[in-house]
Amino acid sequence: MLTYRTAGESHGKYLVTTVEGLPAGLALRGDFADEILARRRNCIGRSSRMMMESDPVEIVSGVLNGRTTGAPLTVLIANRDDRSGEKLPPINVPRPGHVDFAAMAKYLTDDARAAAERASARETAARCVAGAIAQGLLRHFGIATAGYVVKIGRKSLGKDLPSLDAVIEMRNKSRAYSLAPESDAAIERLIKSAEKAGDSLGGVVEVRCEGVPPGIGSVMQWDARLDGRLAAAIMAIPAVKGVEIGEGFALALAKGSEAHDPILPGGRRSTNRAGGIEGGISNGQPIVVRAAVKPIPTLRNALPSVNAKTGKKAPATVERADVCAVSAVSVIAEEVVTFEIARAMCEKFGGDTLKEMTGNYKSYLRALKKTQAGTPRSK
Numbered sequence: 239m240l241t242y243r244t245a246g247e248s249h250g251k252y253l254v255t256t257v258e259g260l261p262a263g264l265a266l267r268g269d270f271a272d273e274i275l276a277r278r279r280n281c282i283g284r285s286s287r288m289m290m291e292s293d294p295v296e297i298v299s300g301v302l303n304g305r306t307t308g309a310p311l312t313v314l315i316a317n318r319d320d321r322s323g324e325k326l327p328p329i330n331v332p333r334p335g336h337v338d339f340a341a342m343a344k345y346l347t348d349d350a351r352a353a354a355e356r357a358s359a360r361e362t363a364a365r366c367v368a369g370a371i372a373q374g375l376l377r378h379f380g381i382a383t384a385g386y387v388v389k390i391g392r393k394s395l396g397k398d399l400p401s402l403d404a405v406i407e408m409r410n411k412s413r414a415y416s417l418a419p420e421s422d423a424a425i426e427r428l429i430k431s432a433e434k435a436g437d438s439l440g441g442v443v444e445v446r447c448e449g450v451p452p453g454i455g456s457v458m459q460w461d462a463r464l465d466g467r468l469a470a471a472i473m474a475i476p477a478v479k480g481v482e483i484g485e486g487f488a489l490a491l492a493k494g495s496e497a498h499d500p501i502l503p504g505g506r507r508s509t510n511r512a513g514g515i516e517g518g519i520s521n522g523q524p525i526v527v528r529a530a531v532k533p534i535p536t537l538r539n540a541l542p543s544v545n546a547k548t549g550k551k552a553p554a555t556v557e558r559a560d561v562c563a564v565s566a567v568s569v570i571a572e573e574v575v576t577f578e579i580a581r582a583m584c585e586k587f588g589g590d591t592l593k594e595m596t597g598n599y600k601s602y603l604r605a606l607k608k609t610q611a612g613t614p615r616s617k
Contacts (some may be wrong), residue, residue, distance in 0.1 A: 250317060259588075329555050365577075386417055387443050438533040475570050479531075
């Protein structure tokens with residue numbers, strides 16, 4: 239089974255990503271994650287912390303002569319802001335909306351520093367590494383994924399484009415990673431206004447994945463459903479408070495005759511309200527996932543709180559933080575979705591080597607073409 243784990247805190251020397259279950263034979267260059275980590279780092283709304291990071295990656299196991307070996311693959315990301323040898327100040331006054339209060343209760347402490355360092359969004363760089371590895375695997379099967387911003391604050395930035403290539407091209411022209419680069423200046427003014435007021439902004443991001451064949455995921459157990467896995471992966475990103483697949487919440491307001499995607503010959507659809515997944519299984523349409531991102535809870539104009547040591551009212555702790563992390567979340571969401579699709583692909587077509595997995599995939603596509611779900615049968 240394809241899995242990954244991360245280790246490391248915001249203040250430490252390294253973030254660590256370990257991926258297990260990759261087939262042997264996948265080409266992996268040393269710069270495999272550079273573009274993705276740069277996008278996560280260099281967008282509007284980020285804190286000064288991101289400006290000092292360069293996120294160099296070092297592969298320390300699982301690759302030989304530029305290809306995966308099938309062994310666990312471990313990657314290090316160095317933190318330039320290494321404070322592991324310092325005594326960091328305690329967090330005694332929890333920030334509303336942050337992990338602080340809940341962590342104090344869980345670990346029976348009046349100092350949330352340790353949990354806050356682990357909960358920091360800095361850890362998501364390690365998740366992006368896992369996604370970057372998965373990107374390489376999915377490219378081999380003609381599957382591509384793109385994350386982008388559709389709303390910051392109350393400003394909508396959505397736009398219909400004819401292809402995923404067009405989406406990526408337009409997204410890459412925008413510093414906000416939206417499909418409306420002409421709105422970048424207005425978004426920057428919005429973020430600067432929030433920063434000046436000591437406030438923060440949230441928004442909505444979307445991830446689109448194309449090329450996924452029908453039949454990925456499972457209906458046989460609740461935790462094997464592809465939409466459930468995607469929702470869990472997205473909800474595990476810091477600041478995400480809601481997830482929808484396809485038209486999601488809008489479907490709750492529609493009639494059944496308006497909510498579903500009519501099936502055409504060859505398994506095609508005239509609409510994609512389901513977001514490419516029905517019953518927890520991919521149906522061959524583009525997979526579309528959307529996430530609601532709350533405003534960052536660390537505010538310079540701090541909200542009221544209580545000092546856990548004294549029990550007295552006090553302004554919440556103020557730490558270094560982004561003003562708006564929505565653009566960065568669009569990158570992280572892209573990578574966690576990519577990894578979950580790759581995980582499901584490995585389960586369906588898995589083998590010890592990439593060659594074996596490719597053979598299984600091609601065999602499935604041949605069989606699919608002979609079914610009503612693949613192409614119309616001749617009379």
